Amino acid sequence: MLEGTAAHLWMCWRAFYLLAAGVALACEARLPCPPSCRCNAAVLEVNCSGGQLTSVPNGVPQDAKLVNLTHNTIKTLVNHQFYNLSQLFHLDLSDNLLAFIEVEAFLGLRSLLTLRLARNQLKILSVGVFAGLKDLRLLDISSNKILVLLDFTFKDLASLELFTADDNDFVFISRQAFAGLTGLKRLALDVQNLTAVPTDALAELSVLRSLHLHQLGLTTLPDYSFHHLDLLKELVISRFPQMESLSGNSLFGLNLTSLTITHSNLSAVPYTPLRPLVYLVYLDLSFNPISYIQGSLLGDLLRLQEFHLVGGSLLRIESAAFKGLVHLKVLNVSRNLLTTLEEGSVQSVDVLEVLGLDGNPLACDCRLLWLVRRRPYVDFYGCPPTCSTSVQLQGWNFLDFAADDLSNLLTCRRPRVLNRKPEDVRADQGHTVVFDCSAEGDPQPSVSWLNPQLRHISPVGRIRALTNGSLEVRYAQPLDSGTYICVASNAAGNDSLPVSLHIRALPSKTHFQTWLVSPSAPPGGSGNHNLPFDLKTLLIAATIGFFSFFSSVSLCFILMFFWSKGKGQIKHTATIAYVPRSAVSNSNTGATSFKETGRFTMKLI
Incomplete structure (x- = not known):
């Protein structure tokens, strides 16, 4: 951004120099002028805008510095079209019907600084079209129908520093399309028909400072989309209507000072991608359906000075939302759905200089008392906030309040928990218990719950705080027993109500055990042990065992049946043989005798 401003200042100084030189020469010669053109000898300008020209006119003076050919019907630029205009600084061909530019059409314009080709009918730029433009600083090809950008x-x-290519029909950008743009500092690119960020092509732009991307049809900005752009300071992402989130590392490697993500579909502030941007000074998330700014999640943006979220869906800015942002000077949350902005949201209210809060349905009560008292030191962009929801103060703006009336007009009523009858609930283990808690006050108090350890109960988990203010304990366990506290809070104070919960544990369940007799039991023991199984258990076990055995036997018979059918008829033969054997025995007298024995052997064939 700073480099772009410097370039514009440089061109302004050069134009001023030309003007001074032209005035000095005005009396010496009169600038010759082509038909249908108007020439200014003082600044060496040839103005042919709106001259109904169908081609570049002949007779343009060779010493011309500015040539304006806008609002004509020129369709083609031929080779060496401007070859004799070596001293030309600025050439504007915007708002024509240009459909084709021949290679080396601008050859010879070695002093050209700016070239504008916006709002024409160009569909392709051939390699070599811009040959010879070694000093060109600004190129504008926006609002054409260009489909592709080819390599080189x-x-x-x-020497190009500013390049604008918005509002085109790009379907493809080659990886080396920007090769050679070694001095480019600012790029504006329309990527409506692309399916991804042209990360590889952008990697060629090593000194890029400012990047504007418009109309990309992504639902999520991918990781490492810009990780080669080490010197990038300003990133503008606009009109990404389908983009709902940013990946955690989508901004990895950037050292931005300015980030703009507008007219997209972000439903939450992208806290994780923002965390590494410790040098960020300006952040704009306007025109996104963001509902909440959570507390204590932006503290890493230590240098942030401006935060903008205009035209969103903000319902609430939580306490400590801007905690740690000690340099925040500008906060613009106009045209949202906020009913208040509490002092605790801002880290240092004394630093705040500009606040946009108009267009919100504000309830003027004690929560805004701090802001009314600081109205002499805060600029409201010329639109002071207006009370909308308070009947007594409806239509009043912050400048209408008198200092003496503030304590009587901007008031709050302390919350009170309704139905204060103490609850003592007893339930069996495994049941679900719900405690109701409601409160009244002005403004409407928020309801939270504390567990027996006095810790806040979250909206998720087995024990959770519901959005309607109730407490739900699911599948209650004995360890959940204790005293829970309902706390109702608003800007005027708080009120609480304790409730007790007692969970009865279920009887211990009977487990199957194996009955074993210890081998070390004394031999004289009675052996009368109670079996751990009752009759019903034994019947069930026997039935299961019988069916398992019967199923196994049946399966074996079925398999044998089909096997035998496959083998055909089989003859079975049985042979029984008697085989005699001798045995040796010892008598008491020490003599040895032999005894005849026998054995039957049967073979089944």
């Missing part, structure tokens, strides 16, 4: 299309534009 801009390789001759080493």
Whole structure:
């Protein structure tokens, strides 16, 4: 952004120099002028705008510094079209019917600084079209119908600093399309028909400071989309209507000072991608359906000075939302759905200089008392906030309040928990218990719950605080027993109500055990042990065992049946044989005798 401003100032100084030189020469010669054009000898300008020209006119003076050919019907630029205009600084061909530019059409314009080709009918730029433009600083090809950017299309534009290519029909950007743009500092690119961020092509732009991307149809900005752009300071992402989130590392490697993400579909502030941007000074998330700014999640943006979220869906800015942002000077949350902005949301209210809060349905009560007292020191962009929801103060703006009446007009009523009858609930283990808690006050108090350890109960988990203010304990366990506290809070104070919960444990369940007799039991023991199984258990076990055995036997018979059918008829033969054997025995007298024995052997064939 700073480099772009410097370039514009440089061109302004050069134009001023030309003007001074032209005035000095005005009396010496009169600038010759082509038909249908108007010439100014003082600044060496040839103005042919709106001259109904169908081609570049002949007779343009060779010493011309500015040539304006806008609002004509020129369709083609031929080779060496401006070859004799070596001293030309600025050429504007916007708002024509240009459909084709021949290669080397601008050859010879070696002093050209700015070239504007916006709002024409160009569909392609051939490689070599910009040959010879070694000093070109600004190129504008926006609002054409260009489909592709080919490799090395801009390789001759080493001095180019500002390049605008918005509102085109790009379907493809080659990886080396920007090769040669070694001095480019600012790029504006329309990527409506692309399916991804052209990360590889952007990697060629090593000194890029400012990048504007418009109309990309992504639902999520991918990781490492810009990780080669080490010197990038300003990133503008606009009109990404489908983009709902940013991946955690989508901004990895950037050292931005300015980030704008507008007219997209973000439903939450992208806290994780923002965390590494410790040098960020300006952040704009306007025109996104963001509902909440959570507390204590932006503290890493230590240098942030401006935060903008205009035209969103903000319902609430939580306490400590801007905690740690000690340099925050500008906060603009106009045209949202906020009913208040509490003092605790801002880290240092004394630093705040500009606040946009108009267009919100504000309830003027004690929560805004701090802001009314600081109205002499805060700029409201010329639109002071207006009370909308308070009947007594409806239509009043912050400048209408008298200092003496503030304590009587901007009031709050302390909350009170309704139905204060103490609850003592007893339930069996495994049941679900719900405690109701409601409160009244002005403004409407928020209801939270504390567990027996006095810790806040979250909206998720087995024990959770519901959005209607109730407490739900699911599948209650004995360890959940204790005293829970309902706390109702608003800006005027708080009120509480304790409730007790007692969970009865279920009887211990009977487990199957194996009955074993210890081998070390004394032999004289009675052996009368109670079996751990009752009759019903034994019947069930026997039935299961019988069916398992019966199923196994049946399966074996079925398999044998089919096997035998496959083998055909089989003859079975049985042979029984008697085999005699001798045995040796010892008598008491020490003599040895032999005894005849026998054995039957049967073979089944």
